[in-house]
Amino acid sequence: MSERTLYDKVWDDHTVQELPNGQTQLFVGLHMIHEVTSPQAFGMLEERGYDVAFPDRTYATTDHIVPTEDRSRPLEDEQAETMLSALEGNVEDHGVEFFGLDSGRQGIVHIVGPELGLTQPGMTVVCGDSHTSTHGALGAVGMGIGTSQIRDVFATGCIAADKQDVRSIEVSGTLGEGVYAKDLVLTIIRELGVEGGIGYVYEYGGEAVRDLDIEGRLALCNMSIEGGARAGYVNPDEKTFDYLRGREYAPSDDDWDEAVEYWRSIASDDDAIYDDVVEIEGDGIEPMVTWGTNPGQVVGIGEEIPEPEETNDPRAAREAQDHMDVSPGDTMEGVGVDVVFLGSCTNGRLSDLREAGRVLEGTEVHDDVRALAVPGSQTVRSKAEEEGLDKVFQEAGFEWREPGCSMCIAMNGDSIGDGELCVSSSNRNYVGRQGSESGKTVLSSPATLAASAVRGEVADPREVF
């Protein structure tokens, strides 16, 4: 059969049956769980007397509530200790493999899945976390789900799902020096809106996307949900196969050729039919930063902040500019910075630490700035230390922390103070997101963040290299 997208093929291969409610029962190839959204689902499962149907397709780690400094047990925060203990008990009871604090492999779910080779092309991947779209970077279909759906997956290995339309996003050209996947995805969200992807899965393609390495693609797909698209993917190619080869849970040499053959076969056909096609020019994209309180309120670093009336939602823009204390006509470049947070499932990978490190090497964080580097996983952290990046960060004045979601969601004690402005490599600049209702978040790439840390104000990384 031809004319099919990767999404069509993955959908067909995982369809168990059509349900009487009109939905499709879709098999789940990889179910990742963490401590915040799974305990209620385990509770529901036990109430009904079910076991976990496919424990071998289920993997757990802990990320949202884990401290990034003192991790001795019991954890100092009693609620966090309760959540972590509950997860430890549940995975033990149900035979689920767990990458815990002492495993050497703990980290943010969307960092751990790809880097261990658990995420593979052609799989359906679900997790009780909206950033599950990340896994699409390897040619998988990753979807965030709620806790009742987690219960479904535990009990049945499946979700009840509605098929979405597919929008092809073709990015032409080449990203310039100092411009990254993060800048590209912020550009896409600005173009298509934070709600533009509702009802769609995004397929990212074109020269600029093919040129991205896998970690860049992970950052790109990660923020699909910020554009309203539950899933986003890149067709698998040689880079994908090279990335996976030799990873702990990737197919072994004996199965490798068969795997690659399958992975090639599930890529979108050349004549695949899309429900919508959007073209974006990659050439002119600047380092991008948010000026507002949602990830679509974005400008180029040297571009003027828009008049509220020029935006599609003037009232929201006005409120956002009030909150952020920025004015139309000004640029974000030069806005004073109190905190920088390098980490998260968007930009907590080794390449992100390297890019920030490249800016920081031989220089120092501004006296007025508190700077945190939080590697996305223990694997990332140890690889970074092998390269001496921990020294680069510490010598520049960053705190070098243990892995977790940290200040992206501020559930673990890492948070910004009232009124503080944080340049963050994370994915959401919602009011209150980083732990203070009056705090302000500016989303950027790791390089822009590092340049801003040095300058003490939002800065263009191209001027600091």
Add this chain to the structure above:
Amino acid sequence: MPEQDTKAVRRVAGTGVPLRGDDIDTDQIVPARFLKEVTFDNMGKYAFYDARRDDDGDMNDHPLNTYTGNVLVVNDNFGCGSSREHAPQALMRWGVEAIVGESFAEIFADNCKSLGIPTVTLGADEVDEIQTLIEDEPDTPLEVDVEKERVVAGETEYNADVTDAQKEALVEGIWDTTALMRSSLDRAKDTYDDLPYTDW
């Protein structure tokens, strides 16, 4: 096979809570610091916790403080952001039984369906009309009819959109899909066996 304990949700009647604003995210609906509980039991008191309070912690004039209805009337892209089911759990436990809006974020709408909460959509002007009507007259009777795909506000009837899956699930009372899919576990195992990667 355990019996399904869900019931049909064909129609929700009551009064409304107008909650204006596009892109209201789940971090606003339940701030992340309240997610550190292993059950949903307390979520009702966390609904819009920060938005409902002023800087001194006193209750402000947020719609959840000033209205008592069971039908939330919202604007565009409601429930965007995090997948936390804590958000609809909080609204449900606060007393929301149905939500009418311009559009809903997908994961949020799915979570609502899992809890038997209809999320039906109307045009922007129609939503504004209903919000204004409730603001002028909070006791205006409001009815969300999932089966007939309509919303009745006072004397006015609106044709609403309900997705097929949601309609089928709610009207037939099969919105809890666990037992339904568990009864086909052998078919799921067949799919598992057919997928090449489960052997690698």
